[in-house]
Amino acid sequence: MSEPSPKSAVEITAGWRLMAALGGVALLCGVLIVAAFQSTLEPIAKNRRIALERSIFSLIPDGVTLHIYAVSTQGLILLRSDQSMPKGAQRVYAVYDAHRQLRGLVAEAGAVGYADVVRVLYAYDPQRQAIVGFAVGAHRETPGIGDKIRTDAAFQKNFVALEARLDVSGQSLAHPIRTVKHGSKRQPWEIDAISGATITSRAVGRGINDSVSVLLPRLRPHLDKLESPP
């Protein structure tokens, strides 16, 4: 029961009619999108904050509050929630406990694994000069193999106290963090790879090493500023 087309093929629709139809639809859709954007802005921001806090506080269980800093060669800037990241800066979350004591710094790292970039979140304790926590973010590693970095208890143990100490110059790590073959971890700065998932394990180690070796030298002169919340 397709209706016969009201116009025959020869007839040409006037230009203004085409413009009007397109313009009208565009206007309607524009209103729709803006309305949806405005009304979901707040819940989305809240969801994001909750998700971030959940993953950060899971790394530092004593943590109660967190503040976001932008760390660059110019130093430290406290980021308010409405400020955007300056270019070339690295985001660091400073986490404080109920007594307003700094419990640790959380930063993001990433390196190419087997399939794509593996993103991780790690917690750094400035007093112990070590990485004290680790969580896996977005990744596309093979299920059952590469994604063991999230579940393998032995691998998680690597990040209970992974040494990340700067050398005397304060410009680079005394011992670069590296991933070693499964079962051959001898030093506190080595990560014991998961057997069968060496490529993904290496990506985690490389990502953390790259991130730490840029971040720590920049942070060092300003650590006292982070001791208590602003």
Added chain:
Amino acid sequence: MTELRSAPHERLGLSVESIMLNVVLALLPIALFSIWLYGLSALVLLLTSVIVCLATERLFNHLSGQSSTLGDWSAMITGILLALVLPPSFPLWMTAVAAVAAMGLGKILFGGLGMNVFNPALVGRAFVQAAFPSAIATWVPSYAPNRFHEFIPTTLTPPLMIPPDITAWTKAVSADAFTGATPLAMWKFQHQLTAPEDLILGIATASVGETSAMLILVCGLYLALRGMLDWRIPVGMMGSAIALAYAFHLYNPDFFPPPFFVLLSGGLMLGALFMATDMATSPVTPLAVWVYAILIGLVTVLIRYFGGLSEGVMYAILFGNALAPLLDRSLPTRVFGRRKARKVAS
């Protein structure tokens, strides 16, 4: 049933059944030797694989209302070959999964014997390789002292469950330092070469039937001499693999292993003689057969040297299988005096 193959078949009066039966006979010594090496576990692995393959074929015969095709022995061959390319410690329920995938996915869905594009046993192996990557990379030492009295602990894993950890068991039954890696993996990841005599005699860690290169060669020769196996395929495949390995070895002898290692290790011998030669999945015209065989040999070596996996024969043969119809079509035999007629015929 008419077999569209080159003329000798007709002259020798061979049928599909007699060829298949001879392949089974040629595979038996290899199967028996692996039972000697790995004991009870290898025996039940072979039995499971064969029984499930036959049962799957029978079931699909029944579902599609055909008469039984078990009499052509081909399901039996798939069952034996599949067991030969699995590790001896492979759990029986996973073997059953592999056998169903081999017959169902690899053969019956394409229309049965002669219609399948890929070697069914290798389809089964590829399926479980993708499904259970850790179980298929668990290796055990041969000549375990109690092998005729007890199973390898993983063999009897309950269906759908994770096989138990056998590191302790492996340590207990192996005399010297058993590393749990195949010779190819040892070369690739630890840069250690296995002694050639171990490879020839079948002492080295491997799948059930990839053990003794010498025995496989003898059994393959039997088939080749009886004209039941296209000798061009093993010759082309092994020849090209050796040639490429030799070139790499000359280029950098410290890094690349000597050619004998490439020839004797892993599944190259078994693949060249019993897998790539599968009549349904290899090309027909002589030129296409050569190209097919040489390609598989080259791809095997390239995967072994540069791929993420330590063994490449399975994927190389599946790759060759996929190309076989195209090779036949683009490299036809020129019929004397009938150049144009070819198009009509195809």
Added chain:
Amino acid sequence: MKPGEHPLTAFENFMEGIWKQNPVFVMVLGMCPTLAVTVSAINALGMGVATTFVLVFSCLLVSAIRNWVPKEVRIATYIVIIASFVTVVDYAIQALSLDLYEALGAFIQLIVVNCIILGRAEAHASKHPPLTAVVNALGMGIGFTIGLFALGSVREIFGAGSLFGIALFGPSFQPWIVMLLPPGGFFVLGAWLLLFAGWKQRKEAKDGA
């Protein structure tokens, strides 16, 4: 619908997408999300519901304006309308659950190019009044969701040993990794298509006899 056929009742119109013209099993449309996101039952349902929402509202709007839009620019307007509703869904899912949003990833945005939606807008909604169009779109959406769920549940059961995250076989279940990888999507889809084809053949044979 082709000319000469009798008009469908509202119920037949609704059931068309669920059964006779099921987008996944009969028309085999929208395979990109079908294969990509169906690694778990909840992902499949989420994707199905999101697609249904976009489908219903796009068809409603396309049908409502069908007499004002000249045919020269109709595809452009359909795309704009579909893209708008996809954006709305995108925001809505982010507001509802970030976990689901991350699991579905880029495939939410890719609903824009899901051929079911543009196909229904062009083939059905642009030729029928709004109510008919919405009923048909709802049936199509539900049919698509059923298709995705059929794949997602099987893949989750084999690939993770669970359904909706609830473990079915206990902690020592051996996951079939291949089911979570792209080939697993093809295998399961193929198995369902085989089952449907076999069932249909049997039914036709019975009807014929």
